[in-house]
Amino acid sequence: MVAANLGLRNLKISYTGHAKFMSFGPTIQGIGSVERLDFFFKVKQSNEKSASPELDALDVINMSTIWFDLSGLGPLTWILQYLMTGIIKLINGFLVGKMMSYLREYIVEQLTGISFPIG
Incomplete structure (x- = not known):
């Protein structure tokens, strides 16, 4: 069994969407x-x-505040920017869950290609 605390720094988030009619x-x-x-x-x-090897545990210990900036909506952008702080606090748990889900999938995928000699 191997257990460790690891950290990721300077993660980048990006999103592009279209509101078309x-x-x-x-x-x-x-x-x-x-x-x-x-x-x-x-x-x-x-x-x-x-x-x-099998992933036995994966838990978040600490996460800094999520910073997010919108553009493309004209004057509505700066109005929504004030709301984003509250919205991010509301969906913080969801975002952490999503990030950890992707991280879990990646670690499990990488571990399937590893085989340690036994005996």
Whole structure:
């Protein structure tokens, strides 16, 4: 079994969307960042030959504030920007869950290609 605390720094977030009606409308762009994400993970290895390690635990320890900036909506952009702080606080748990889900999938995918010699 291997357990460790790891961290990611300077994560970038980007989003592009279109609000179209009859082919007319703005393109909305959002960029953001997460300065710091610290997490704990634990990997275990069975004693069977050719077995791949398995991810046993993956938990968020600490995450900095999510910063996000919108553009493309004209005067509505700066109005929404004030609302974004509250919206991000409301969906923070969802965003953390999504990031950890992608991270979990990536780690599991990488571990399937590894086999430690046993015996």
